[in-house]
Structures are given as C-alpha cells and as structure tokens.
Amino acid sequence: MNAPVVVARGLRKSYGDLTVLDGVDLDVAPGEVLALLGPNGAGKTTTVRILATLLKPDAGTAYVAGKNVVTQAAEVRGAISLTGQFAAVDELLTGVENLRLMARLAHLGKREVRTRSDELLQLFDLTDAGRRVVKTYSGGMRRRLDLAVGLLARPQVVFLDEPTTGLDPRSRNGLWDVIRDVVATGTTVLLTTQYLEEADQLADRITVIDRGAVIANGTAPELKRAVGSAHVSLFLRDGVHERIATDGSVPDVRRILSDVESRGIAVDSWEVRSPTLDDVFLTLTGHPTEELALATQES
Structure with a gap:
C-alpha cells in the first residue's frame, strides 16, 4: 500500500x-x-x-x-x-x-x-x-x-x-x-x-x-449511513404526513404502499429520502451548511 x-x-x-x-x-x-x-x-x-x-x-x-x-x-x-x-x-x-x-x-x-x-x-x-x-x-x-x-x-x-x-x-x-x-x-x-x-x-x-x-x-x-437510514414519506389524503423508516437498505415502496392501503388508508403521494451530506453536516456540527442556510433564508 x-x-x-x-x-x-x-x-x-x-x-x-x-x-x-x-x-x-x-x-x-x-x-x-x-x-x-x-x-x-x-x-x-x-x-x-x-x-x-x-x-x-x-x-x-x-x-x-x-x-x-x-x-x-x-x-x-x-x-x-x-x-x-x-x-x-x-x-x-x-x-x-x-x-x-x-x-x-x-x-x-x-x-x-x-x-x-x-x-x-x-x-x-x-x-x-x-x-x-x-x-x-x-x-x-x-x-x-x-x-x-x-x-x-x-x-x-x-x-x-x-x-x-x-x-x-x-x-x-x-x-x-x-x-x-x-x-x-x-x-x-x-x-x-x-x-x-x-x-x-x-x-x-x-x-x-x-x-x-x-x-x-x-x-x-x-x-x-452513520447519521441515519433511508425512509419513505407518505402523504395521506386526509392531510396527514407519515414517515416510515427502513433498515438502511433501499426501501421496497410497493410493499410499504400495499401494507398501508391494506389497512384502508388512502395515500395521495409518497417520496423516498436518503441521508445527504447536508444531514451529515447538520448532525455532526449542530447547524446547517452555509449553502443550506442561505437557501433557507432566500426561500
């Protein structure tokens, strides 16, 4: 080496x-x-x-x-x-x-x-x-x-x-x-x-x-991976937002949707989110990056 x-x-x-x-x-x-x-x-x-x-x-x-x-x-x-x-x-x-x-x-x-x-x-x-x-x-x-x-x-x-x-x-x-x-x-x-x-x-x-x-x-x-795993966010038709964590692997969205809908819960939309370097920065230092903070102010 x-x-x-x-x-x-x-x-x-x-x-x-x-x-x-x-x-x-x-x-x-x-x-x-x-x-x-x-x-x-x-x-x-x-x-x-x-x-x-x-x-x-x-x-x-x-x-x-x-x-x-x-x-x-x-x-x-x-x-x-x-x-x-x-x-x-x-x-x-x-x-x-x-x-x-x-x-x-x-x-x-x-x-x-x-x-x-x-x-x-x-x-x-x-x-x-x-x-x-x-x-x-x-x-x-x-x-x-x-x-x-x-x-x-x-x-x-x-x-x-x-x-x-x-x-x-x-x-x-x-x-x-x-x-x-x-x-x-x-x-x-x-x-x-x-x-x-x-x-x-x-x-x-x-x-x-x-x-x-x-x-x-x-x-x-x-x-x-050290700061968290991927999760699925479900946006329900009654306006409720539900977050479902995963075991760190790529989420099986079809299975998750099937499980939720089998309970009679109507899902309006969904998204998969994995940890980003912004999450790493925020978790480790306690505050967002300069770029993320600026974007938040401008929005």
Missing part, C-alpha cells in the same frame, strides 16, 4: 486565546481527493495554509511529498500548488502571457514553456481565449486559468481552497470536470469547500472539522 503523500499529526494553532486548530490529524493517499468540510472558522483554511508552508503550526508535525512543512518548506513548495478562493492571475496580460510568465518563474525550459502552456490551454478549454486579456474573461474562465497556472510544474499535490466560490452552477460544473481530468493524471488533491454537492461529486474521502478538531472521516456513503 502506498504511503500517504500528505500526513499531519496533532496540528495546533492559536491566536492569543483563540484556538484555531486543536490537534488535527490527516492522511491523504497518492492520487486521492480528500475533501475538508466544516463551518466557517472551523480551521479548514488554516490547515491548508500550514500544509502549504504559509503558516507555521504551534505544535504537531506535517509532511507533504515526504518533506517536513516547517524544516523543508522550500522542497514542499516545489511539490505543491495552491489555488485559493480568488483567482490570482494578472488581468492586464493574456491567458498565454500569464502561463508563460509563471512557467519561466518556475524555471521551465523555453521549449517546455511553450509546450506546457499549450497543453494546459487545451486541457482547460482556453485555447480560443488564450490571446485575450484576462480582464475580458468570465469568473469561471479565470478560475480555470488560475488552476492551469498552478499545474505548470506538474505538482504532486494540489490544494484547492474553496475553488468554486462565487461561480454560477454551469461554471462550477465545468471546473469539476477539469478537476476530474487533473486527478485522472494521478495528482493528489486536498479540497476545502462549502458546497456539499462538490464534495459528494469529487471526493474519495471526506474529513469533517469543527472547532479546530477532526470530528468525522470516511467516504460520503459511510458518513451518510
């Missing part, structure tokens, strides 16, 4: 009396996508900043690509890419100029600068826009260019800190496809996100952080 490419043990970080991280442990396998979920202020971004050598922990150890993030920070930086919540590209340059500038800063050879830039423009569906200045790009295009810049030197590990923040659903789906293409090349991804569907779509495993500590870890199906 391959050794983890990202390892953290007992990470702690405080600012005065405020404890941001309180003993975080993480393992990310090569080629894996690990999603880091948690409420605002839970410690997700602080964890990423420590692993990306932008912050030093107060205690604990962390290794990325086999290098210590504190004592071997330069080597870690050579093995990673960090894409933050906002695109960090030069709006006055074209897409091609952004890529070639950063490729030269990464000390790529002249031939490789051109070849690698062209490859990434094609991968990120930016070839036609490559000669346009970035200030004419949409938000989704800027995010794709930002991610492309981070992949110029073929990093082993990519940190994506809420990469689709502010994007519309179509742009978000497009960026998900790009991330899948990146992962298919064997790149390891550590993703923080407020969008539960994003974690469901992309992550091999999910780690939930709250108040600076890891409170759950597992695949999306494992976490969903």
Whole structure:
C-alpha cells in the first residue's frame, strides 16, 4: 500500500486565546481527493495554509511529498500548488502571457514553456481565449486559468481552497470536470469547500472539522449511513404526513404502499429520502451548511 503523500499529526494553532486548530490529524493517499468540510472558522483554511508552508503550526508535525512543512518548506513548495478562493492571475496580460510568465518563474525550459502552456490551454478549454486579456474573461474562465497556472510544474499535490466560490452552477460544473481530468493524471488533491454537492461529486474521502478538531472521516456513503437510514414519506389524503423508516437498505415502496392501503388508508403521494451530506453536516456540527442556510433564508 502506498504511503500517504500528505500526513499531519496533532496540528495546533492559536491566536492569543483563540484556538484555531486543536490537534488535527490527516492522511491523504497518492492520487486521492480528500475533501475538508466544516463551518466557517472551523480551521479548514488554516490547515491548508500550514500544509502549504504559509503558516507555521504551534505544535504537531506535517509532511507533504515526504518533506517536513516547517524544516523543508522550500522542497514542499516545489511539490505543491495552491489555488485559493480568488483567482490570482494578472488581468492586464493574456491567458498565454500569464502561463508563460509563471512557467519561466518556475524555471521551465523555453521549449517546455511553450509546450506546457499549450497543453494546459487545451486541457482547460482556453485555447480560443488564450490571446485575450484576462480582464475580458468570465469568473469561471479565470478560475480555470488560475488552476492551469498552478499545474505548470506538474505538482504532486494540489490544494484547492474553496475553488468554486462565487461561480454560477454551469461554471462550477465545468471546473469539476477539469478537476476530474487533473486527478485522472494521478495528482493528489486536498479540497476545502462549502458546497456539499462538490464534495459528494469529487471526493474519495471526506474529513469533517469543527472547532479546530477532526470530528468525522470516511467516504460520503459511510458518513451518510452513520447519521441515519433511508425512509419513505407518505402523504395521506386526509392531510396527514407519515414517515416510515427502513433498515438502511433501499426501501421496497410497493410493499410499504400495499401494507398501508391494506389497512384502508388512502395515500395521495409518497417520496423516498436518503441521508445527504447536508444531514451529515447538520448532525455532526449542530447547524446547517452555509449553502443550506442561505437557501433557507432566500426561500
């Protein structure tokens, strides 16, 4: 079994009396996508900043690509890419100029600068826009260019800190496809996100952080099963709503309807509902995700 490419043990970080991280442990396998979920202020971004050598922990150890993030920070930086919540590209340059500038800063050879830039423009569906200045790009295009810049030197590990923040659903789906293409090349991804569907779509495993500590870890199906089983909601013709729990397997709706109607109860409609990551988040942290809370307010 391959050794983890990202390892953290007992990470702690405080600012005065405020404890941001309180003993975080993480393992990310090569080629894996690990999603880091948690409420605002839970410690997700602080964890990423420590692993990306932008912050030093107060205690604990962390290794990325086999290098210590504190004592071997330069080597870690050579093995990673960090894409933050906002695109960090030069709006006055074209897409091609952004890529070639950063490729030269990464000390790529002249031939490789051109070849690698062209490859990434094609991968990120930016070839036609490559000669346009970035200030004419949409938000989704800027995010794709930002991610492309981070992949110029073929990093082993990519940190994506809420990469689709502010994007519309179509742009978000497009960026998900790009991330899948990146992962298919064997790149390891550590993703923080407020969008539960994003974690469901992309992550091999999910780690939930709250108040600076890891409170759950597992695949999306494992976490969903841990908070409850599927159930059938029956909406009866007299206006009564009845919920019937199941044993965790896929409900046999026909049998349930037959049993209910055999008792002379008229069913107007029904629906099957299984636990979602929103349910996981609410159960584990005690409050809904930012996305769900916003949707509730707007409705």
